[in-house]
Amino acid sequence: MNPFMKRSDIVKATGATMLGLVVVFPIYYAFSASFFTIGEFSTYPPTLFPSTLSLVNYIRALTESMLARFMVNSLVVSLVGSLLRMIVAILAAFAVAFLKFKGKQLLFFLVLGTMMLPGDALIIENYLTISRLGLVDSYLGIMSVYLLAPVQMFMLRQSFKTIPLTYRESAAIDGCSDFKFLTSIVLPMSRPIVLTLSLHSFVTIWNTYLWPLLVTNNPEMRTVQVGITMLGYADSLDYGPIFAAISLLLLPSIIIFLLMRKKIVEGIASGAIVG
Amino acid sequence: MEKRSARMKKTLSPYLYFVPALVLAYLFSYHPFFKTIANSLSLVNFSGKIIEFVGLENFQSLFTDRNFQTSLVNTFRFALFFIPIDLVFCLVCALLVYRKRRFNALNETLFIMPMAVAMSSAALVFKAIFNPTIGVVNHLFGISIQWFNDPAWAMFTIVFLGVWMAMGLDFLLLVGALRSVPKHIVEAAEIEGAGPVAKFFRIQLPLISPTILFIVSTRLRDSMLLSGPVMVMTSGGPYRSTQTLVYQMYIEGFTAGNYSKGSAISVVVFVLTFLLILLAFRFERKGVFYQ
């Protein structure tokens, strides 16, 4: 390709960069505002650059709130939740793709059909279920409604189906059980899609807001998404610690995002990540 | 005896793979779904007990309730602004960078960066930058809009947040679609002297239209379920101008303790999303992705 860019390309690239800067402005602002003093939030005209790079807001965010604890909670819930979610989906998808049994189609569609019932509209009744199970203020309560992912089960099934049946036959001849076949042949062969879906699951659970808000009463159990909206500084125009908390949350997300960029783009291109 | 039990196990074992999924489907989808339908057809007291079956009465009163009409209108009003702005913006971004050129990888990264930000953080940041007194948006654009006090504008803060949150994914889908338009068709058009506008409308747009339709239908469905940003940014205000269906459902069910009404709204949301999911399936089957 021509090493020199055409004029129209330069115009396009400049335009794109300018749009891109508008897009990342809120992220920039969050980092910038995390260094503001109280006074800088209420000056007029508003400032865009902090006058100092003092870490006082960060220290306050970490010491005056349970931010660290919120992050641990989110991490546990997202990690364990996405792991369980993948196990449930893999087991079901495997049975649909490889095993023969009566009513398979019915069961499959019964599980797949849940995607027609958006969780947000079921939240009142689901709260009651969790409460009756005594799972309010527990990790299991927070992750419960995310453990079934019908779309992911469907995608895994599609992926499993591309594995030639001859593998299964020869495995059976070798005396390999169904479960062993799943763990030692199917899963290794499906590693890319499993990884992509796990990543997506992790992000989905990490980002949820309304459900964890409902099922946690104790601050020690709050996830970080809920926790940062309840820091309670905004009342006295004391936004510094809020932005410090947001920045603390953003920094690892952005780093991981940049490292995983390729994987995410591929996942979307292959249709494994939708919404 | 032993043989029989071994055979039983053999017939049973495939089902066991399905048990976790089925239990979860029952507990967190079907059970609450049927319970919601039952509630929507009954009078339910403050402690959640059904006291009387009333048929469609709740729906009748729902549709004559101005408050609900507001939610319905607002939900569609959101979709009406959100989807076109999202599409046009993402298309412009995609058209600028879909050809692999220097800097485009960087620009692409800028466009998809919002994907790294969770809704509640983003909502807090948007709430601050649109704040009429301390916010920088008014200042940077030299305007003085009371974003959160003016019913005409408040919805736009939610729309902008929605676009910002959705654009990473939608941009990538569109870039992917543009890149999969066969080169020779585009080049042929260029040789025939088609300008960039004609090239876009005559060649690229028709070829990426399945992707566009897919985005529209999934985003329509998302719009029907909008609630989180409303909760963090506006609490439905000012004057209910940002109160959406799911937000009202939450208010009726949890804050006001009116389960009959809350459940009736849920059922409306089910119907709307069901129709839109069907729509999405249609487009998906037509082969949205070229890969």
Add this chain to the structure above:
Amino acid sequence: MNIHTHMKRTFSLTLLLITVVLFAAGPLFGAGGMETTSATGDSGPVTVEFWHSNSGLLGEAMTELVAHFNATVGTEKAIVVQEIYQGKAADVATKLRAGLQANRAQDLPDLAQLDATGVMDVRDSSMMVSVQTLVESDPDFSLDVLQPGTVLSMTYKGKLIGMPFNASTILLYYNKDAFREAGLDPERPPRTLAELADYAGKLVTYASDGKTVVQYGFAGVPTTYELVSWIGQQHGVSYLTDKSNGHDGNPTKVVFDSEGTLATFLDEWRKVYASGGLGNLTSDVRQQFIAGKTAMFATSTSSLATVIDSVGDRFELGAGYFPMVNSESTGGVNIGGGAIFVFENHNDPGKKAAWEFLKYLMSAESQLFWHQKTGYFPVNLGTYRLPEFKEHIAKNPLFKVAIDQLNDSNPGIQSVWWPNSYQAYFEIQNGILEMLEKGLGTEETVEKLSSVLNRYMDEYNRMNKE
């Protein structure tokens, strides 16, 4: 192929995973997890979970009160209070409702601070422990030490249901510098709505285009909170609904239509709008006042300390009585704010520990501290006799205005306890805004508001028989 072993493996794997989950979570699993520090005796301290809605300066004051309790009375009597900020007052009520609805004591706190909007949710619940019974079981405590108006404000069917810990009234806040610039006497705030209209018209300023408002005279859209005073102060005492604003039982209909009180108010409010100086703002009004975008606004006395702190030396701050509807409306203002409610929760049998904490909060010293740090007025009459209180009032005349206004008000004016209070709040706001901006008639507005609010009460009463 040995199905048996593979089945076993599937399940031992699942089981293993679940166990790992449970143990990874370890002690964090389940509610509470409050570490106990001062174990006295075998049983260890009793934990009292307290949900509240205080943030900012109010939150700091609350934290300090709790810490002081835990270090003194708590240490002595083996009680640890865990204070939990649950968001705004409406959020506390929502959380509580969820727990009450599922009827699970373990999802409830021992104590929760609620404002008037949440009272209806809890007052008939079997999970609530009426404060009256706790008071009666303690010979060392008498309701006589409490400001009588505050006790009345939390009395339902003759019983004290919640402890009126954070009592406040509405107060007019104004910018004295803006008054001077407009040629108004900064020491004489408006006393009636007609005067408010006059002042607002004089205080409003425009940008060079002559159209864009730079500073409103007054900002805010009246809703439930303002109406309980503006309706309540008419004819000595008036109510929005029957059953004395719901203090004698579940309200069944509004009475502000038949008594003409709403119409009287709306006619006066129209004048304020007609002055051109009224900003119909509903969000961040306090912030806009501090930023100089409105010369006056009205909010709870509980914001006094925060407003003083945020205004700093930007301008000279004034506080005045909440303007009367007209010169015949002499009732004054309603005692609002909130109260602490007690709930069944197996942490604390007999609610002994929770009661100790409540008594501490109600002491003359705690109430003084709380008053100084926030602007809520002292509920304990003993506080008013403390020399520190007299000194504080002398040094901070704005606090005195708030207390004088309280003493000049009729304690019969009550907050409204009605169903769907959250929705009613917006209905009133929308109704008034529509009247002003779309030019609806007073009668039409009264009719519209009455019918929608009556419908809420009908719906509730039909579903919940008393």
